[in-house]
Amino acid sequence: MTLLPKVVIFLGAAVVAVPVFRRFGLSDVLAYLAAGVIIGPSVLGLVPSLSESDEVLHFAEIGVVFLLFIIGLELHPARLRAFRRLILGLGLAQVLVTAAAIFLVSLLFGLPWPAAVVIGCALSLSSTAFVLQLLGQRDEMMTGQGRAGFAVLLLQDIAVIPMLVLVTALAGDPKDFVGLEALMSLATGAAIVVGFVVAGHYLLRPALKLVASSRVPEAFSAATLLLALGTGLLMQSAGLSMGLGAFLAGVLVADSEYRHKLEADVVPFKRLLLGLFFMAVGMTADLGVLIQSPVLIIGLTVALVLGKALIIYPLGRFFGLTRRAARALAFLLAQGGEFAFVLITVAVTSGLVSTEIAAIITLVVTLSMAITPLAYGMNSRPEAAEDIPFDEINDAPNDIIMVGFGRFGQIIGRILVAQKIPFTALDYDPVQVDLVRRFGNKVYYGDVCSPELLRAAGIGDAKVIVIGMDSPETNLRITEEVASEYPQVEIIARARNRQDALDLRAAGAKVVVRELLHSSLEVAAEVLVRKGLSISEARRVAAVFEEHDQQTLDRQFEIRNDEDAMIAAAQESANELRFLLASDEDTQEEASQDAGRDEPAATAQAT
Numbered sequence: 001m002t003l004l005p006k007v008v009i010f011l012g013a014a015v016v017a018v019p020v021f022r023r024f025g026l027s028d029v030l031a032y033l034a035a036g037v038i039i040g041p042s043v044l045g046l047v048p049s050l051s052e053s054d055e056v057l058h059f060a061e062i063g064v065v066f067l068l069f070i071i072g073l074e075l076h077p078a079r080l081r082a083f084r085r086l087i088l089g090l091g092l093a094q095v096l097v098t099a100a101a102i103f104l105v106s107l108l109f110g111l112p113w114p115a116a117v118v119i120g121c122a123l124s125l126s127s128t129a130f131v132l133q134l135l136g137q138r139d140e141m142m143t144g145q146g147r148a149g150f151a152v153l154l155l156q157d158i159a160v161i162p163m164l165v166l167v168t169a170l171a172g173d174p175k176d177f178v179g180l181e182a183l184m185s186l187a188t189g190a191a192i193v194v195g196f197v198v199a200g201h202y203l204l205r206p207a208l209k210l211v212a213s214s215r216v217p218e219a220f221s222a223a224t225l226l227l228a229l230g231t232g233l234l235m236q237s238a239g240l241s242m243g244l245g246a247f248l249a250g251v252l253v254a255d256s257e258y259r260h261k262l263e264a265d266v267v268p269f270k271r272l273l274l275g276l277f278f279m280a281v282g283m284t285a286d287l288g289v290l291i292q293s294p295v296l297i298i299g300l301t302v303a304l305v306l307g308k309a310l311i312i313y314p315l316g317r318f319f320g321l322t323r324r325a326a327r328a329l330a331f332l333l334a335q336g337g338e339f340a341f342v343l344i345t346v347a348v349t350s351g352l353v354s355t356e357i358a359a360i361i362t363l364v365v366t367l368s369m370a371i372t373p374l375a376y377g378m379n380s381r382p383e384a385a386e387d388i389p390f391d392e393i394n395d396a397p398n399d400i401i402m403v404g405f406g407r408f409g410q411i412i413g414r415i416l417v418a419q420k421i422p423f424t425a426l427d428y429d430p431v432q433v434d435l436v437r438r439f440g441n442k443v444y445y446g447d448v449c450s451p452e453l454l455r456a457a458g459i460g461d462a463k464v465i466v467i468g469m470d471s472p473e474t475n476l477r478i479t480e481e482v483a484s485e486y487p488q489v490e491i492i493a494r495a496r497n498r499q500d501a502l503d504l505r506a507a508g509a510k511v512v513v514r515e516l517l518h519s520s521l522e523v524a525a526e527v528l529v530r531k532g533l534s535i536s537e538a539r540r541v542a543a544v545f546e547e548h549d550q551q552t553l554d555r556q557f558e559i560r561n562d563e564d565a566m567i568a569a570a571q572e573s574a575n576e577l578r579f580l581l582a583s584d585e586d587t588q589e590e591a592s593q594d595a596g597r598d599e600p601a602a603t604a605q606a607t
C-alpha cells in the first residue's frame with residue numbers, strides 16, 4: 001500500500017475514534033489504540049500486514065522524540081538536578097527489581113535463562129508515550145507521581161542502551177556478555193552524551209540566534225525540527241535512544257529566550273505523530289493469539305500489571321512518596337513499553353526468543369497499555385488528608401477569610417497586605433500552600449469544603465468571606481454551606497462564567513465576580529482605541545456594556561430556570577445594548593457641538 005492511502009486511513013480512524021471515546025469520557029490513548037486494532041490486520045485489514053504496522057510504528061516513534069524534546073524544554077538544568085535522587089534511586093531500583101522478578105518467573109515457566117534475561121529486561125520497561133500523555137492530559141506532571149514517573153522513565157530510556165548491548169552479547173557467546181565490546185559501546189555512548197552536552201551548551205543558543213535573526217518563520221521551524229530529530233539520530237547512531245537525545249537538546253535550550261517558540265513549532269507534529277504511534281501499537285496486536293489462548297493472554301496481562309504495581313508501590317514509599325502518590329505511580333508504570341517491542345524483535349532475530357513467545361509478549365504489552373488509562377483513572381487521586389496532615393489554625397480570628405490562594409486570591413491578598421488589613425487564607429493544594437509560604441504569606445492547608453476547617457478559621461466571627469477556588473463546584477459548595485450556617489457573613493464569590501454567577505447568587509453569594517469579565521473589557525477597550533476611538537470613548541463603551549450586562553444578569557436571575565425566557569432575554573439585551581451605545585454616542589456628539597457653539601460667547605464674556 002502506498003503512503004497516501006495509509007495517511008487517509010489513519011486520519012479517518014482518528015477523526016471517528018477520538019470524538020466517540022471523548023463522548024464517553026475515555027482517554028484519547030484508548031481511542032487511538034482501538035482505532036489501530038480495528039484498521040489493523042486482525043480486524044478490518046485496512047493495513048493488511050504486521051510488517052506495514054511495524055513500519056508505521058518506527059515512523060510514529062518520532063512523536064515520542066518530539067514529546068521528550070518538549071519535556072526537556074520544561075526542565076532547565078537546575079530543575080533536572082533536583083530529579084537526580086529519583087532518577088538514580090527510584091528509577092534504577094525499579095528497573096533492576098522488576099527485571100529480576102520477571103526473570104525468575106520466566107525461569108519457572110521453563111524458558112532458557114538467556115530468553116528469561118531478555119524478557120525480564122523488556123517487561124521491566126514502561127511506555128514513555130503512554131505515561132507522559134496521561135500526565136499531560138491530567139496536568140499532573142508536577143505532582144508527586146508525575147515527577148517520580150518522569151524520573152523512572154528517563155532512567156528506563158537510558159537503560160535501553162545496556163539492555164540492547166546485553167541482548168546482542170547473549171546472542172553470541174553467553175559467557176562473554178560482559179566483555180570488552182560491551183564496555184566499549186557503553187563508553188562510546190557516554191562520551192557522545194558528554195560531548196553533546198558540552199558542545200550544545202556553547203553552540204546551540206548562538207545557532208538559534210543566527211536563524212532567528214533571519215526573521216524567516218519557516219527557517220526557525222526547520223531549525224527546531226533539525227534540533228529535535230538531528231540530536232535524536234546522533235544518539236541513535238551511538239546505540240542510544242533517540243528520545244534521550246531529543247530530551248537533552250530540550251534541556252540545553254530550556255532557559256533560552258527561544259523556548260516558547262521551539263515548543264510552539266514542535267507541538268503540532270508531536271500530537272499527530274503520537275496519535276499515529278498509538279494506532280500503530282494497536283495494529284501490532286495479533287488478536288488471533290488472543291482468540292486461541294484467551295485465558296493465558298489475559299492472565300499474563302493481569303499478572304504483568306499487578307506484579308509491576310506491587311513492586312513499584314513499596315519502592316515509591318521507600319523513596320519518599322506519599323501513599324497516594326506511590327499508588328498512583330504503581331498503576332501509572334505498570335504497563336509494558338514500546339522499547340519492549342524493540343528488544344523482543346532483536347531477540348527474535350538473534351534466535352534468543354521464539355516467534356510464538358514474541359507474539360504473546362507483544363500482545364500482553366499492548367493489552368497492558370490499553371488498560372493503563374482505566375487502571376490509573378480508577379486508582380489515582382490527588383494527595384489529600386491521609387497523606388499530609390491539615391494545618392492547625394491557632395491565630396486569632398480575622399474579619400476576612402479567603403478560601404483559595406492561587407492566581408486569583410493572591411492578588412487580593414497582596415492588596416490587603418499593602419493596606420495592613422489582616423486576613424486568614426485557606427487552600428487545599430499542599431504544593432501551592434508551600435510555595436506561597438516561601439514568599440512570607442500566611443496561608444493554611446486543609447479541606448476547604450470542611451465545616452470544621454471553616455469553624456477553626458473563625459467563620460463565626462468573620463464579616464466577609466472571599467471564595468476564589470479554581471473549581472466552580474467547590475465554590476458553589478462552600479457558598480451553600482456558609483450561606484446556610486452563617487447568614488451574617490457577606491459572601492464574595494468567584495465565577496467562571498455567566499451560569500456559575502447565576503448559581504452562586506442563587507446559593508447566597510452577595511457579590512459575584514466573573515473571573516474574565518474585567519480583563520475582557522480592558523482588551524475590548526484597547527481594540528476600540530486601535531480602531532480609531534479615543535481612550536475616553538473606548539472606556540465609556542466598556543463602562544456602558546458592563547452596567548448593561550449587570551442589569552441583564554439581574555433580570556436573568558429571576559428567570560434562570562426558564563430556558564426559553566433566557567434566550568428571549570438574551571436577544572432583547574443585545575438589541576438594548578446597540579440602542580444604548582447609539583444613544584450615548586448621539587448624546588456625546590450633541591454635548592460636543594453645544595460646547596463648540598458656546599465657546600465664542602464664553603471667550604467674549606471672559607474678555
